[in-house]
Amino acid sequence: xxxxxxxVEYRLFPLLPFEEGEELQxxxxxxxxxxxxxxxxxxxxxxxxxxxxxxPWHEQQGSLPPxxxxxxxxxxxxxxxxxxxxxxxxxxxxxxxLVVSISDSDGEFLLxxxxxxxxxxxxxxxxxxxxxxxxxxxxxxxxxxxxxxVGILPVSTPSVAEAVRTVxxxxxxxxxSDQIQKTIHKRLSCFPxxxxxxxxxAHCHLPYSAAFVLARxxxxxxxxxxAFCDRDNRDLQVCRKMEYFSAAKxxxxxxxxxxxxxxYAKLLRQQHLLGVxxxxxxxxxxxxxxxxxxxxxxxxxxxxxxxLLCSAGGLEGGTGEEDVTKDSRWPAFMQGLKExxxxxxxxEGSKLYTQLFHTAKEYFDDNIVKxxxxxxxxxxxxxxAGRNVARLLFEMPPNVGGxxxxxxxxxxxxxxxxxxxxxxPEQLDRMMCEASGGDSKPSELDLQSMVFGMKTFVDxxxxxxxxxxxxxxxxxxxxxxxPESFADAVHLLLDGDATGDGSEEDxxxxxxxxxxxxxxxxxxxxxxxxxxxxxxxxxxFEREKVSACGGEDNPSSPQPVDIDFNLVKNLLDSYSAQEGxxxxxxxxxxxxxxxIPLTTPDK
Numbered sequence: 026x027x028x029x030x031x032x033v034e035y036r037l038f039p040l041l042p043f044e045e046g047e048e049l050q051x052x053x054x055x056x057x058x059x060x061x062x063x064x065x066x067x068x069x070x071x072x073x074x075x076x077x078x079x080x081p082w083h084e085q086q087g088s089l090p091p092x093x094x095x096x097x098x099x100x101x102x103x104x105x106x107x108x109x110x111x112x113x114x115x116x117x118x119x120x121x122x123l124v125v126s127i128s129d130s131d132g133e134f135l136l137x138x139x140x141x142x143x144x145x146x147x148x149x150x151x152x153x154x155x156x157x158x159x160x161x162x163x164x165x166x167x168x169x170x171x172x173x174x175v176g177i178l179p180v181s182t183p184s185v186a187e188a189v190r191t192v193x194x195x196x197x198x199x200x201x202s203d204q205i206q207k208t209i210h211k212r213l214s215c216f217p218x219x220x221x222x223x224x225x226x227a228h229c230h231l232p233y234s235a236a237f238v239l240a241r242x243x244x245x246x247x248x249x250x251x252a253f254c255d256r257d258n259r260d261l262q263v264c265r266k267m268e269y270f271s272a273a274k275x276x277x278x279x280x281x282x283x284x285x286x287x288x289y290a291k292l293l294r295q296q297h298l299l300g301v302x303x304x305x306x307x308x309x310x311x312x313x314x315x316x317x318x319x320x321x322x323x324x325x326x327x328x329x330x331x332x333l334l335c336s337a338g339g340l341e342g343g344t345g346e347e348d349v350t351k352d353s354r355w356p357a358f359m360q361g362l363k364e365x366x367x368x369x370x371x372x373e374g375s376k377l378y379t380q381l382f383h384t385a386k387e388y389f390d391d392n393i394v395k396x397x398x399x400x401x402x403x404x405x406x407x408x409x410a411g412r413n414v415a416r417l418l419f420e421m422p423p424n425v426g427g428x429x430x431x432x433x434x435x436x437x438x439x440x441x442x443x444x445x446x447x448x449x450p451e452q453l454d455r456m457m458c459e460a461s462g463g464d465s466k467p468s469e470l471d472l473q474s475m476v477f478g479m480k481t482f483v484d485x486x487x488x489x490x491x492x493x494x495x496x497x498x499x500x501x502x503x504x505x506x507x508p509e510s511f512a513d514a515v516h517l518l519l520d521g522d523a524t525g526d527g528s529e530e531d532x533x534x535x536x537x538x539x540x541x542x543x544x545x546x547x548x549x550x551x552x553x554x555x556x557x558x559x560x561x562x563x564x565x566f567e568r569e570k571v572s573a574c575g576g577e578d579n580p581s582s583p584q585p586v587d588i589d590f591n592l593v594k595n596l597l598d599s600y601s602a603q604e605g606x607x608x609x610x611x612x613x614x615x616x617x618x619x620x621i622p623l624t625t626p627d628k
């Protein structure tokens with residue numbers, strides 16, 4: 026049901042009182058409460074493409090129980106997806122009756138994050154409708170492990186309603202292990218304080234009208250960046266005219282603009298296909314000039330805002346906005362919020378009341394008046410952002426910023442350093458090690474651990490699903506159970522023939538037969554070694570060194586192959602042939618827990 030590969034979908038299942046015909050109103054109240062809570066913990070976050078958004082979902086004959094639904098397209102910035110996970114965890118802590126599910130185009134991506142800690146029965150097929158967030162913890166509805174759990178935990182794929190009910194009633198059984206909880210919470214530990222480090226504050230030299238719009242609504246910087254970077258030939262025609270954000274009509278100022286790092290890098294690396302628009306009044310500076318980036322970013326943002334405004338029909342697009350409080354459905358909507366205690370007893374006009382009122386007004390406008398948050402089309406539209414630009418331009422005081430010219434604001438704080446755009450291979454390796462939970466410090470190559478790991482890997486039993494890596498050498502060995510031998514032993518005990526006649530003779534004959542087979546196999550292997558010793562393949566193997574005091578009794582017998590030395594030699598040769606890229610040798614060794622330094626010693 027998703028319209029984009031980079032889209033995350035989330036469903037929030039509140040515990041609703043049974044009131045016939047009131048489900049939709051109750052869900053609407055919940056959606057408003059959840060939306061206000063999310064804005065309270067993230068008051069000024071700049072979403073990369075689409076924001077966190079909720080709407081009621083009620084199907085009369087559907088398979089899903091009534092719930093609050095949302096979906097967000099995050100495109101290039103996967104941190105927005107994990108920020109939504111953080112919001113949902115916090116919502117489930119704040120509203121204890123709330124059960125949440127979340128997935129994207131990869132499926133249950135929370136399980137992918139904790140893949141190394143999952144039980145063996147978990148796979149994309151068996152995990153369907155079994156992964157939820159409840160009371161700030163991750164819950165996985167496992168299959169029954171004992172007869173007592175058969176009536177409690179579902180054997181086959183449960184319905185969503187059944188799964189939600191199981192999580193609420195059997196919390197201890199469904200709670201994921203501490204290792205899984207630790208892995209997920211470690212991934213979320215960067216929020217919300219990490220959002221400040223992901224911001225980049227840059228100086229932009231742009232028309233006053235553009236600076237005014239971006240100052241009033243910082244979220245529009247994302248829409249302007251996407252509009253400029255995704256421009257087509259029609260947008261280029263718009264930029265040639267520059268009717269609304271021309272530097273020739275408005276005084277240009279140097280202002281501070283907040284970007285996310287992803288948006289800043291995307292806009293900075295984007296090139297002008299046709300250069301600076303003619304008759305626009307914009308100046309270009311050489312790349313060596315200290316203000317080059319400020320002028321370059323300002324031109325791009327102005328062009329992006331121009332494209333947004335024209336997509337909404339120009340300034341006329343902002344005149345059609347009506348006061349939603351005059352809608353006939355607004356009084357009933359407000360009355361329902363007051364009856365449910367949404368305003369928390371605050372007096373009208375207080376700071377908290379004003380914030381709650383503004384959130385409710387925005388929700389009513391988006392979900393009831395325009396009814397666009399749960400549509401099957403993209404909720405993000407350039408026309409909607411363009412209407413917002415037009416509305417803000419109408420609010421701009423007249424006779425301000427007109428006439429052209431340049432103004433430099435001497436009181437601007439210093440722009441952030443963008444050296445983070447350049448990343449060395451060593452820094453990348455260190456970041457990858459830290460992300461995978463490994464040690465970022467350089468380590469010595471341990472040849473013994475390499476040999477031991479490969480031998481352990483080869484001894485592991487594999488199946489049609491693939492080979493299993495021995496993650497821990499301290500893992501207890503599995504007990505090999507032979508049902509036929511067990512049955513024979515029980516049969517002997519019951520018949521009393523454990524010490525019967527002939528048993529020793531049978532054992533002696535079996536031992537003689539096995540020893541004869543071993544001698545024959547050894548002779549066969551020695552003959553094969555002699556035949557292969559003089560071939561080109563045989564000459565490639567390194568052989569054990571024979572001491573001077575022995576090994577001369579049988580000169581025709583070839584020297585034995587040094588298996589460990591050849592294993593290490595071939596692995597290092599394969600790793601060197603990768604030239605720093607990913608390959609089979611590095612993948613296998615890293616999966617075995619063997620750390621390969623950037624420079625390997627000479628063989």
